[in-house]
Amino acid sequence: MTDIAATPSRTCGDCTLCCKLMGVPELKKPSARWCASxxxxxxxTVYExxxxxxxxFQxxxxxxxxxPEEFRPDRIHALAAFNDAPDSCVLHVDPAHPKATRSPEVQALTDALLKTYARVFFVSGKESAMLTR
Ligand code: SF4
Ligand code: SF4
Known part of the structure; x- marks a missing residue:
């Protein structure tokens, strides 16, 4: 989606998963649907x-x-991002890949997030849950 303030040695590469999983209010784009652009x-295609x-967004x-490099969102069908609520973050899993929810990578990511945040809001299409330590 963006790499304007990315760490110098890491870029999105072929990943565009946030352009599906994240909602974009300005475009009225819902979450879990690919952006038309x-x-x-x-x-x-409308980067500028x-x-x-x-x-x-990052x-x-x-x-x-x-x-880990191999946890790039398009490879594990999931991304983690900041959340408005304090001491929490959001874990979006691509509903097109329901098995990803139980993959070792997503489990490991969830465990790592729960070491930092008291609550992880899990979202996958219409499914959602609040995970706690
Ligand atoms: S999900 Fe992350 S790595 Fe993938 S395009 Fe979006 S910001 Fe880049
Ligand atoms: S306009 Fe659409 S394609 Fe472009 S960065 Fe935003 S969500 Fe992604």
Whole structure:
């Protein structure tokens, strides 16, 4: 979705998963649906004009090199991101890959998030849950 403030050595590469999983209020784009402007696996076709929500978004994998390379969101069908509620974050899992919810990678990611945040809001399409330590 964006790499404007990414850590110098990490970029989105072929990943465009946030352009599906994240809602974009300015575009009235719901979560878990591909943005019409996304060239899947390549990038944003309106990059220079993309709205502030897209400009300001970075998933945790992009922000923090402590997350393993193989946990790039498009590879595990899930992304973690900041949440408005204090001491919490959001874990979005692609509803097109329901098995990803129980994958070792997503389980490991969930465990790592719960070491930092008291609550992890899990969202996958219409499914949601609040995970706690
Ligand atoms: S999910 Fe993360 S790595 Fe993938 S495109 Fe979005 S910001 Fe980049
Ligand atoms: S406008 Fe561009 S960056 Fe924003 S969701 Fe759509 S494709 Fe992704």
């Amino acid at each position: 996304c060239d899947q696996g390549k990038g944003c 004009e993309r709205p502030p929500s897209c400009r300001n 998933c945790f994998w992009l922000m923090d090199e402590a997350f």
